Amino acid sequence: MTAPPEPGNRVALFHCMVLMRRFEEEVLRIAQDHPYVGRQHLHIGHEATGAGVVSALEAGDLFHTNHRNHGYLIARGADPGRALAEIMGRKDGLNGGLGGPWHLCDRSAGFQSTSAMVGGSVGLAVGAAFGLKTQGSKAISVTHFGDGTLDEGICYEALNLASLLALPVLFLCENNAKEGQRPSSMLAAKVLHDVPDALQIRSMVVDGRDADAVAATAAEAVAHVRGGSGPVFLQADLERWPGSHQTTPEFPTGVTDLSLAWEEDRIEGPHAEWVRDHDGLRAYAKKLLADGTLSQDQVLEIDRGVLAGIKEARAFAEASPYPDPSRLLDNVFA
Amino acid sequence: MTAPPEPGNRVALFHCMVLMRRFEEEVLRIAQDHPYVGRQHLHIGHEATGAGVVSALEAGDLFHTNHRNHGYLIARGADPGRALAEIMGRKDGLNGGLGGPWHLCDRSAGFQSTSAMVGGSVGLAVGAAFGLKTQGSKAISVTHFGDGTLDEGICYEALNLASLLALPVLFLCENNAKEGQRPSSMLAAKVLHDVPDALQIRSMVVDGRDADAVAATAAEAVAHVRGGSGPVFLQADLERWPGSHQTTPEFPTGVTDLSLAWEEDRIEGPHAEWVRDHDGLRAYAKKLLADGTLSQDQVLEIDRGVLAGIKEARAFAEASPYPDPSRLLDNVFA
Amino acid sequence: MTRKTYAEALIDALVERAGEDENFAMIGRGILGHGAQAHFAEPLMEKYGHRVTDPPTAEGAVASLGIGAAMAGTPMFLHFGTASFAMEAFNQIIHEAGVAHSMSGGQIKVPIVFHMFHGLRRGGSGQHSLSPQSMFANNPGLHLMMPTTPGDVKGMLRAALKSDTPTLFIDHAALLGTEGEVPDGPYEIPLGEAAIRREGKDVTIVATSRAVLWAEAAADRLAGDGIDAEVVDPRSVVPLDTETIVGSIRKTGRLVCVEEGIQMCSIGSEIAALAAEQAFSSLKAPVVRVARPPAPVPFSPPLEEAMMPGPERIIAAVKTVMG
């Protein structure tokens, strides 16, 4: 549906963020409408990080994600219709319905796999980097994981391997830990990147709510990795969206209304605080309006375009049948 | 046979070191005399560390060791005869012959277990510390492991747990890595303790060849741990003894001759370098002679006493029969 | 006797044990999972929440912590969540907990219960749907319990919590909401005692965990066809009550093995092998096994459904062995 955003193209960045947000909202709606589509881990609140990092990548780069994967997949150019179909377990899903939301895979978009084992993607991405290096490729490997992932020994071991072998891998840590809530990280370190630092991996920290900052920092990180100087650990400090680990499909912060980027008086009701102070998508819209990059009409136009695409995607997914149970044993062995 | 050395008692420290050395030499001899006693990992070259740390402990403290365990066991007061019998797989061995050299266990000496899985002892020791804390005990948990152990994720996870829960555990890392040889550590960190440091564990580094320094530093570390201030990571930098991973039973640095502490002219032959520059036992004897703590006669007297004890121990072990194969299923379930 | 859910009975056992032994400690997050029964853990958390440690996501070291603490004399209950996660601690479970007592010549005891939920859970896909029981059973030194009813879970958990042998306690989240009669106060169901869920003379169905419910449903329907099936629930897989199981097969002369796990090298294989070894002369027909097909669990609902060895497949199997 959409090509990944280009470096420096802030409108494309914004477009990508809107796409991520509207996609996730549709996933929630699907979960409301269908009694059984598994448990979702949405990427809402992480859009600036997702779009910014994806803008720094090139076509052949390989991606290994964790359970909070939808945003990256879509941003990398996977077809939203086939992605929604997969999330619904349908035949025309990216994985033919076999993987579901936790294991979305689109080889053509360099999307190798999603591991739902905490830490799984980190080890696999280091392997992808090893493979790319062995093949003499210029592509790099990227892995996306949460702050809690540093609890797992496999993550530490993989960081060590990447550092030892100077592998071309970008470790993107989405730090959505927040005090007061049950932390998704239980690491005794002062800051997360103390661990990669100890292993002599270059680390960078960025405000993950700021798409421009992420795009710039990610570009620098990717240049380092692609240049053969070894791995980078990029820590994006993020908002923890209230729905990030919910088990029931509700809109904990309401449905996005981009006109609230300028009609701020209308921000009210139970979600007012989040919309006003924490919604990075609204904040980016506001920023682009303020510096004249976009007009209000253009913002709404982008949103409408995205929504139309998502509507189509949903229709495609709904129309897709379930795969035939006889397909169960098709791809057990290669 | 011997009580563990007391703090501040340097003669006892030396005695303990001699005991450790002579015990290991006997193990090598046993491996030469008997075609099959498994593969040994001797503690030669680590005596100053072993004796120094053991001198700082108290009776109820619990110990979890790795494959290089004999020295600690003996230093903690386990019966050398039963220890040798276990190493030979005999009925009167500490574990009744079921464990062998890699799994020596003497519950009465607080010696919980030896794990031959790299990293295994670290996790178990953190557990012992958790148990002791739950029980309101004043005892502490100690684990001994090598530099290579920090490669394993389980070790990292266990360090994190100990730090998070402020558990009473002393992590004793015997760092026998040496450049030029195949390193037993493949950690990308600049120094080993960078990892515990990142996890906010108090770390200390000591010259592991200097028994006095180890005893003093270990006493400080143990006071910290016993005082309830959480774990300590004590890194003892050691000589890598050439036989530390040998598969054939030879004396790679010859049989110890303590008179070489003063008859230095006689140091010659293929092992001269090691004896002169690297043997911590000889160095400590020399030191104690120099400051008048011991006379040459006393040194030899101690050695003779130890050797006599070891001879007895060996005789005991040799006289012990193999266990009856019907015992195989005795202790599978508790 | 009180009518209770399985979830309540499970929590009862923990509350009772915690009340009796102030040294008993628990570790894990969300002992009853995240489903509709999660709230039944409240009585435990209110009273003894301070004795439940919420650990980092680090299954290997968490298992080691439990094992080391148990070795040091603190009885432990360790909850892994999904059995799939316990695979990160596989080495610690089999090579530390399982061998310690024997290898120490009997010096060390490891009073720990490893609790986890196995099986198809709807939407678990290939990484959250493991049934590891057969793999665990291929190791020494570990007891392995798989209760099915509210009455059993309480009595079996108590027995496991009081045992000095490390015990794998493998539950199925789909059982948590089932109801049944549960004796009041503490009681133990001795290890190694199978339960005959339904007596019958024509065919023996041996099933474990949730599959017992499917076997019972199948037996009900088979009764309508005049087939009188006996349903045997081993409950404890290690130690296994071969006497009861083989006794039933000898009596009926026919065997169907049912389980939610993969068939190859499974508990079903083991029971079938026992039949071929110990009930050979009584067997009147080939044995049939019913299990999960040997494929990663697919996400798609109808495909996941097709994995289940439910009543239909059991009925078909029984009809095959009845000839």
Add this chain to the structure above:
Amino acid sequence: MTRKTYAEALIDALVERAGEDENFAMIGRGILGHGAQAHFAEPLMEKYGHRVTDPPTAEGAVASLGIGAAMAGTPMFLHFGTASFAMEAFNQIIHEAGVAHSMSGGQIKVPIVFHMFHGLRRGGSGQHSLSPQSMFANNPGLHLMMPTTPGDVKGMLRAALKSDTPTLFIDHAALLGTEGEVPDGPYEIPLGEAAIRREGKDVTIVATSRAVLWAEAAADRLAGDGIDAEVVDPRSVVPLDTETIVGSIRKTGRLVCVEEGIQMCSIGSEIAALAAEQAFSSLKAPVVRVARPPAPVPFSPPLEEAMMPGPERIIAAVKTVMG
């Protein structure tokens, strides 16, 4: 044909593959272990040592590295050393390598061979003696090879190295020094083909890995007593050549299963179950399984010796089934 050791034949396959595919990579330390045959790895290390990565002691991430690289299109050979160590990577093997192809709807291939040494090795005690083959076989998506002869190891390893399915290649260090005829140049032994090591009409002995040698020795001695045993070596456990195995059982009507692993939920259980399912009407006697007793491996030499399902125990088992 050249007479060679098993160790040489194994290395041959790696050298040939490395020569053919410059993208092929290896990871691991001491591919032939630390024993008397270790030096046979020299030809590989001399020529392709730069393509062998010596990893940290971190089995989980090392396995992930291999799996991720294979997914990215680099065929991998990964050596774990003792099979016990592979348990630190159990989760990665079953939940990443085993499920990727299916879960991706066929998009992702995982061309990796996991190599390890299983079994009783003298002095390995409870933590260095694992035979994990039955556990691995209880998982989907993984091929499982267990060669026995020098000729087989070369052809099977080549087939595994050329396969896009992740393959567990489980060797026994005690086989490394055995000698046999090995075809020169590259050849493949197709997956899923059992070998009949010795033809016979009275009883079928199905044995794997080193246990095949014991079964052959037993068969030799049984011949002296007028018992004509057929020895079947599945070679490939997944996929399993049920046709050949069941065919042999149908022919002889008698079955003894032998393996070095623990009996419960084992390959032996599986073969016995297959007999009870598919060869029932031909069976003339109860099946007997011979395996390692269900105990942690003891260090003491005579006790470890007593664990082995060697010729004596096989002969006794055969005499039992002969009635």
